[in-house]
Amino acid sequence: MRKGKLTAAAVAASTTLLLGACGGGSSSGGFSAPVAEDPSFEQGTTMAHYAEQGEITIGTKKDQPLFGLQGLNGEMQGFDVAIGEIIAGQLGIPADKIVWQETPSKNREKYIQDGTVDMVVATYTINDKRAERVSFAGPYYEAGQDLMVRQDNDSITGAESLRDSDAKVCSAHGSTPSERIREYVDESRLVLFDSYSKCADALSNGQVQAVTTDDAILMGLVSEREEDQFKVVGNTFSEEPYGVGIPKGDADFCEFVNESLRTAAENGSYAEAWNTTAGQVSERTPELPELRSCS
Amino acid sequence: MQVLTENYQLYLNGIWTTLQICFYAGLLTLLVGTAVAGCRVSPLAPLRAFGTAWVTVFRNCPLVVVLFFMAFAIPTLGLNASYFVFGTIGLALYTSAFVCEAIRSGINSVSPGQAEAARSIGLGFTQTLRLVILPQAVRSIVPPLGSVMIAMIKNSAIAGAFGVGGDLYETGTRLSSAQGEAIVPVLLGVALGYLIITIPAGLLLGYVERKVAIAR
Numbered sequence: 001m002r003k004g005k006l007t008a009a010a011v012a013a014s015t016t017l018l019l020g021a022c023g024g025g026s027s028s029g030g031f032s033a034p035v036a037e038d039p040s041f042e043q044g045t046t047m048a049h050y051a052e053q054g055e056i057t058i059g060t061k062k063d064q065p066l067f068g069l070q071g072l073n074g075e076m077q078g079f080d081v082a083i084g085e086i087i088a089g090q091l092g093i094p095a096d097k098i099v100w101q102e103t104p105s106k107n108r109e110k111y112i113q114d115g116t117v118d119m120v121v122a123t124y125t126i127n128d129k130r131a132e133r134v135s136f137a138g139p140y141y142e143a144g145q146d147l148m149v150r151q152d153n154d155s156i157t158g159a160e161s162l163r164d165s166d167a168k169v170c171s172a173h174g175s176t177p178s179e180r181i182r183e184y185v186d187e188s189r190l191v192l193f194d195s196y197s198k199c200a201d202a203l204s205n206g207q208v209q210a211v212t213t214d215d216a217i218l219m220g221l222v223s224e225r226e227e228d229q230f231k232v233v234g235n236t237f238s239e240e241p242y243g244v245g246i247p248k249g250d251a252d253f254c255e256f257v258n259e260s261l262r263t264a265a266e267n268g269s270y271a272e273a274w275n276t277t278a279g280q281v282s283e284r285t286p287e288l289p290e291l292r293s294c295s
Numbered sequence: 296m297q298v299l300t301e302n303y304q305l306y307l308n309g310i311w312t313t314l315q316i317c318f319y320a321g322l323l324t325l326l327v328g329t330a331v332a333g334c335r336v337s338p339l340a341p342l343r344a345f346g347t348a349w350v351t352v353f354r355n356c357p358l359v360v361v362l363f364f365m366a367f368a369i370p371t372l373g374l375n376a377s378y379f380v381f382g383t384i385g386l387a388l389y390t391s392a393f394v395c396e397a398i399r400s401g402i403n404s405v406s407p408g409q410a411e412a413a414r415s416i417g418l419g420f421t422q423t424l425r426l427v428i429l430p431q432a433v434r435s436i437v438p439p440l441g442s443v444m445i446a447m448i449k450n451s452a453i454a455g456a457f458g459v460g461g462d463l464y465e466t467g468t469r470l471s472s473a474q475g476e477a478i479v480p481v482l483l484g485v486a487l488g489y490l491i492i493t494i495p496a497g498l499l500l501g502y503v504e505r506k507v508a509i510a511r
Contacts, residue, residue, distance in 0.1 A: 106472040129474055173456065173465055174472025191378055192460040198367075202458065205370040207378070 031082050031276040033089035033269055046253040050118065051091050058084040059103030059117035059245075063195070065220030066278040067123050076100050079216075080121040080242075082273035083140050083261075087119070087244070090260040106174055109133045112245050119257075120245035123216060125176055126292070135250060135294070136243035137257035140270075142289045144236030145177045146215040150203065151228050156210055158235035159184045167209035170199035177213040180238055196221055204229065214240050216278060223281045241289060254294035261288060298476045299484045309466035310488050316383055316451045316462060317492070321444060323387035328394025333424055335399050346395070353392035358450055361389045362457045378458030386454045390447045397439040401432030434507045441500035445493050463488045 041048035050056050060068040060080050067078040085095045101117045108124055111117045112134045123143070126136045147169075149156050156167060162184045170191045171178035178192060191208050193199055199211040200221050211218065211230075218232045244257050264270040265288040274285055299306070334346030353361065365385035366378060405428050413423040455462030467485035471478040 106468065106478075110478060129476075133477070170458075173460075174468035178469070179474070187461055190460060191458045192465060193458055194456050198458075201367050202370075205367065207366075207370050207375065207458075 031085070031273055033082065033085040033095065033264075033273075034267065035089040035094045036092045039090065039092045046247075046250055047091060047256050050093065054093060055097045055099065056088050056091065056093050056119075057099040057101050057117045058088070059101045059108065059111050059120040060084060060122045061104065062100070062102045063197075064123060064217065065224050066281065067216060067220065068121075069220075070100075070102075077277065079141070079273060079277040080123060082277055083244070084119075084121045086264045086269055086273065087121075087257055087260045090256070090263065105172070108245055112247055115247075118246075122245075123214065124243055124245050125214075125240045126243040127176070130245075133248060134245045135248050135254055136292070137246055137254040137294065138243035138261060138291060139241030139289045140244065140261050141216070141242040141286060143214040143216045143240040143242055145180055145212060145238040145240060146218055146236045147233040148200075148203070148211040148218040148221060148230050149209065149233060151231050153209065156233060158233060159212075159237040162210070165209075168207070169210045169212055170202050170208040171212050172196055172199070175213060176240070177238075181212050197224075200225065200230070216242075219278060219281050243292075251294045258291045258294065261291065264288075296480050296483075298470060298480050299487075302470055302476075302484075305466050305470065306463070306484055306488055308461060309463035309485075310491060312459070312461045313448070313451050313455070313463040313488070314492060316379070316386065316454055316459065317448050320383045320387040320390065320447060320451070320454075323384065324390040324394050324447065327387060327391040329398055329429075331391060331395040332398035332402065333421075335395065336402055336424070338420060350392045350395055353389050354396070356389070358386070358389045358453050361385045362454060366457045378460075382454035382457050382459040385457070386447065386451060390443060390450070393443045393446075394440065397436050397443055398429075398432065400439065401434075401436035402428055404435050405431045434509055437500060437504040437507060441497070441504075444500075445496055448493055448496065449489060 039047075039051060041051055060076070060078075062068060062070040062076070064078065064080070068080040069077050071077060081100070084098060084100075088095070088098050101111065103111050103117060103120055103122050105122070108120050108122060109130060112120055120134075121140075124130075124136075125143075126139055130136075145159075147156060147159065147162075155165065156162065159181070162169065162181075166189070167185075168189050168191055169181055169185050170193065171181060173192045173194050178190070181190065191199075191202060193202070196211065196213060196217055199208065202208045203211050204225075211221070215232055215234075215236055222230050222232060246253050246257065261270070264273070270288055271285055279285060331346050331349050334342040335350070337343055337346070362382060362385040365381040369381065402424075409427055409431065410423055413427040418426065451462060452464035455465045459465075463485055467481050470476045470484075471481040
């Protein structure tokens with residue numbers, strides 16, 4: 001009798017555990033990507049492997065409003081997340097079978113190289129240096145570096161206007177924007193933090209006069225604050241094509257990701273992904289940029 | 296390893312910035328630490344309480360919290376300075392608690408007879424401390440004080456993350472993340488940079504220790 005009770009308790013406990021493990025599935029704020037039923041792939045390809053496995057690990061940011069943000073309930077939201085779900089969907093993997101691995105900027109190449117993640121969708125700008133270590137599919141979005149200032153600031157109108165001012169500019173350690181802004185302001189006027197939210201704090205404290213990074217990220221910062229505290233200048237001075245990072249040299253998988261993006265653009269799920277996420281604070285709806293060739 | 300030779304100028308700049316942070320923070324922390332140690336051994340109860348409170352707060356607060364406070368709370372009070380100043384002061388305040396305790400242990404190691412003798416010839420408390428006790432105490436606190444200082448040099452990496460920028464650790468982040476260099480060689484370079492600062496510092500300490508050593 002006693003033993004029976006114990007077994008029952010054990011079963012109950014493990015059920016709870018299982019349920020717990022299944023929870024926390026993601027949906028990108030009302031967006032759901034179409035899931036292919038029984039897609040077939042050539043044996044031995046990366047796609048066949050993931051499809052058979054029925055699960056994929058995607059690296060994304062979890063603190064990036066509008067692109068990759070984990071809510072308090074554990075749900076992932078954002079445009080990057082939606083793109084990840086679109087690609088996984090083409091592999092026949094539903095959104096709740098995606099494992100989201102938090103991937104901060106500095107770990108993106110490393111995680112792809114050591115296999116911690118299968119791919120990275122994390123506001124990841126394609127550039128040659130990075131392409132030496134990983135391959136890129138896409139781009140799926142064309143961002144550009146811009147400036148965010150206080151609502152009442154009219155003197156900063158773009159990067160050029162920084163040259164002759166004494167404005168301090170904030171950006172994140174080790175980011176591409178922090179490198180590019182060095183063309184306009186010298187080291188002494190550059191303030192670097194480990195996160196853009198600290199830059200936003202510095203901006204509201206008046207310690208810096210502008211925050212610079214991709215417009216996509218700035219939009220997220222604006223959306224997080226009270227109405228009318230900050231604004232994005234809207235004068236981009238770079239092209240930041242966001243790509244999907246995949247292991248180096250996997251051309252087949254790259255082609256597949258590109259094809260998935262094309263399909264998504266055609267069937268409207270790309271536009272829907274945008275409108276349910278970043279589109280909420282941006283007036284424009286982007287077209288899928290011209291995809292690069294995989295080689 | 297090519298990354299080291301190609302970017303040695305960046306590394307040198309990083310070392311220089313780190314050295315600047317450490318120099319100013321070190322100077323400030325020695326002054327503050329000594330003053331607080333004076334408070335802790337003072338005959339006046341309010342000063343002792345102040346000293347104890349100081350040490351309790353700064354020794355038990357993580358450095359990140361102190362720096363966060365400096366960088367984000369102080370400006371909201373309307374006091375503005377550069378992040379270099381905030382970072383350096385934050386680092387100095389945090390370290391001062393440890394400096395204070397090292398100095399106090401030195402003071403306690405000087406035999407009470409010394410203080411009594413000084414007082415009996417008419418020296419006041421500050422004079423006793425400054426002319427009799429501290430010169431003897433310094434000899435025994437060189438090793439622990441040195442450890443505190445070397446720890447501070449390494450902690451300066453955290454100050455670098457609070458808007459100071461351009462320090463050695465931040466240089467590493469810049470190379471590995473923004474310029475996409477492989478992280479291991481970059482970090483080896485960073486480690487090498489800190490060793491370039493700390494090993495001579497350690498040698499200097501050993502030298503000072505032998506110079507001031509007394510046979511007891």
